[in-house]
Amino acid sequence: MNGQPQFYQQSRIPGTAARWWKNFSRNKLASSALLLLSLIILIALFAPLIAPFDPAEQFHDLFVPPSWHQQGTTTYLLGTDGLGRDLFSRLVHGATLSLKLALVVVLIAASVGILLGSVTALTFHWLDSIILRLMDLILALPSLLLAVVIVAIIGPGLPNAIYAVAIVLIPHFVLVTRGAIRRELTKDYATASILDGARHLHLFFFTILPNILPVIIVQLTMAFSTAILEIAALGFLGLGAQAPNPEWGTILSESHNNIISAPWTVTFPGLAIFFTLLSLNLVGDGLRDAMDLED
C-alpha cells in the first residue's frame, strides 16, 4: 500500500454482512434476481418520470395493440385498454402502488408479529399458549379466505384490504420470531449472558436480536412477495383497490372481460406481477442459502 513494503502477514477476516454478500453474489440466479428487483424498485420510485402519460388519462384510441403489432403505434408502447388509457403508464404507476401497499402491509405485519413473537418467546405463561392457539387457528384458515372475510366485515377498498392482508401475515412473523428466539435461548452464549446478569430487555436487544436477524430478513422478503400476491388477488376479486386505481390485480380484473379482443391487456399486468414475485422469491431463497439457514 502506497508503495510501502508490507512486513506483517495480514489476513482480513470479512465481517458477517460481507460474508453474506460474498455468498449471495456467488449465486448467479439470486444476483440476477436482485438486479431485476432493483430495476422494478427504481421504476416504482421514478414512475412519474418514466410513464409518458397520466395513468387515468383517457384517449380516443381504444384497444390499440402494443407498438410492435401492425396496428400499434409507438405513442402507446404496450397499447391501450378498453377506456383508452395507456397500459405502459398504468403498469409503471401500478408498480409504485403495488410496492408501496406491500411495504405498508409488511411493516404492519412485521412490527406486530415480531413484537408478539418476542413477548411469547420470552414469557413462559398462559399468554404464550393463548397467542399460539390463536395463531394456529389463523394459520389453519386459508389466507385469502380470511382476507376476504375481513374485507367482507369492514367493507371493500384499499385501506381495509391492507389491514386484511397484514392480519393474515402476522402469524407467520409470530411463529418464526418465537421459534428463532427459543432456539437461540438454548445456546450457550445466551446462557452465559443470563449468568452475567442480563435482564429481559438487554438479553433480547443485545444478545438475541442480532442472531435472529437472518431469519427475520428472509421472512420479510417472503412476506413481501406474499403481500404483493394477496393484494393483487384481492384486487382481482374486486375487493381490494377499486377500479380507476392502476393496481396490477385491479387492472387484470378489468381486462378479464376483454381477454379475447385485447389479450395484451391481460398479458402485461400479469407479467409485471409474475416477475416481481419471481425476483422476490429468488432473492429470498438466495438470502436463505447465503445466511446458512435451514429450511
Next chain:
Amino acid sequence: MISLFLKQLGILLSSLIALTVFTFCLTLLFPDDSIPVLQSPIESTNLVEQYLYYLNQLFNGNWGSSQLRGSEVLRDFLLYFPATAELATISLLFAISVGVPLGILAAENKNKWQDKLVVSTTLIGYSMPIFWWGMLLVLLFSVTLGFTPVASRLGFEYDILPVTGFMLIDTLLSDQEYAVEAFYDALYHLILPAIVLGTIPLAIFTRVTRSAMIDVLSSDYIRSARAKGLTHTRLVWLHALRNAMLPIVTVIGLQISVLITGTLITETIFSWPGLGKWLLEAVYRRDFATIHGGILSVAIIILVINVLVELLSYYLNPKLRFSV
C-alpha cells in the same frame, strides 16, 4: 395407536371449539339481526350463555338462512360443496401424479440438466399468480386452439340429473343416451381448472419430493440395497419412495388450505359453481349468514383433513408411532 387416535381427536375438538369461538366473535361484528337464528332470544344473557346458545343452534343444524335467496345456508353448502370437492380432488391427483415423479426424476439426476430444468420450472410455478395463469391458459387452449371449453362444468346441451353432485359420477349414473358423451364433456370442462388450481401444489410437491428423495437416496440402506444388486427402478420406487413419502404426505395435508384459497380464484375465472363462487357472491352482496356458514364449513373441512393427514403420517411412520 388408540391413545394417538384419542390425542388427535382431542386436538380436533379443541380446535373446533376455538373455531366456533372465533366465528361467534365474527357474528358479534356483523350487523344486528343478520343471522337471527344464532342469536339468543333472551335479551339480557351474558356472552357465555349467548355462545352456548350459538353452539346449540349450530349442532342442531340451524345455520341461518341466506338473506338473498332465503334458502338455508347448510343446504346451500351441500349444494355447492360437491363441485369444489370434485375440482379440488382432481387437481390434487394431478399435482401428486405429476409432481412426485418429477421430484424423483430431479433427485435421481441431481445437478444434471434434468434437475436444473425441473427446479427452475417449479420456481416459475411457485411465483405464478394463478388468476393470471388461468387467464393465459384460457387464452391459449380455449380461445386460440379451441381444445377445451372456456367455463362452467358441463355443456348446456346436456341435461344431467344431479344425484351426488359430482359431475363425473352423475353423468355415468344418468340413463340418458348421451351419458358417455356427457361424461367426456364434463372431463373436458375439468381439465383447465384442475391444471390452474393444481399448479402451485404441483410446484411444492416437486420441491419436497426432490429434497426428500435426495436425503433418502444418500442413506446407507439404499447403498447396501444397491450393492445387493437391486435394479434401479425397484430401488427408487419401492425402497426409497416409501421413506420419502413422509414429508410428502405432510405437505399434501398443508396444501388443502392452498387449494381452498385457489378455488376462490379458479372458480371466478371459470364460472365454476362451487364454494368459492358461493362465498364471493355472498361477500359482494354482504350476505352475512352465508359468509358465516361458508367460513365455518370450510374451516371445519380443513381441520378434519389436517387431523386425518396427521393420523396417516403416524400410520406411515413407525418411528412416530412408537416414540410417543
